[in-house]
Amino acid sequence: MNAIENSTDPGKPVLELDGLSKMFKDNIAVDNVSLTIPAGSMTGLVGPNGAGKTTSLSMAVGMLRPDAGTARVCGVDVWDNPTEAKKHLGVLPDGLALPERLTGSELLTYWGLLRGMDRATVDSRAKELMRVLELEEADESGTLVIEYSTGMRKKIGLATALLHRPPVLVLDEPYEAVDPVSARVLTKILRRFTAGGGSVVISSHVMALVEQLCDRVGIISNGVVLADGTLDEVRGEHDCLEDTFISLVGGRDMDEEALAWL
């Protein structure tokens, strides 16, 4: 597979979330979320803690069954046809569920073969990913994934998402715990990926990062999408995304009396 086979007509919807909803007991975590992600775009999903970002993304990629609504990737329903849908997806979930008693490159080999990739392609891509993501040294010293730091786990998770070069990447907080040098590398990788026709959805709390990286943004709060569109559309007349975010989500300050014992 190469970038051409995996790219889609620019602007064509590649990820379509329609009316996704999820309740945990009596808590409405996600309430009728609909989002359309066009090919070649980089979309940032932002929202306060507990807003429903992870729940929405988990339903979008077939990791959590919605109570209602549908998710389609490249036209394939994620729940009706999960095997086909997952071929089009690279996913960095919140918290990795990976075999951990392997080195990074062993994990990538296992992952690639499981996805039906040929051995030579898996080997060369795994080697390159390990080098670019600066995990090579850990690999050479035989470090197992279970011994990785939080940031290293994030990077190996990204490598598994990228390995089969899917057309759509869904990454839950990919920059969290990643050092600044690796963050730059990651930005380069994601930019190259979208320049080649790929589409990316990331969740993040860092408005400046989303503003710098993404061309589209969705703001979610209490399980509801409050705004979505191009960065300019969502920012509207505000100077920056953070101002839009606070005006929609509501800012709150700590009252002077709180934590007086500190």
Ligand SMILES: Nc1ncnc2c1ncn2[C@@H]1O[C@H](COP(=O)(O)OP(=O)(O)OP(=O)(O)O)[C@@H](O)[C@H]1O
């Ligand atoms: N497995 C679960 N069981 C019960 N409640 C859950 C579960 N997962 C999430 N929730 C609840 O669903 C709501 C949305 O959580 P979610 O993790 O999607 O938010 P988030 O926007 O990703 O938050 P954060 O930015 O803090 O990671 C929260 O109220 C959370 O407590």
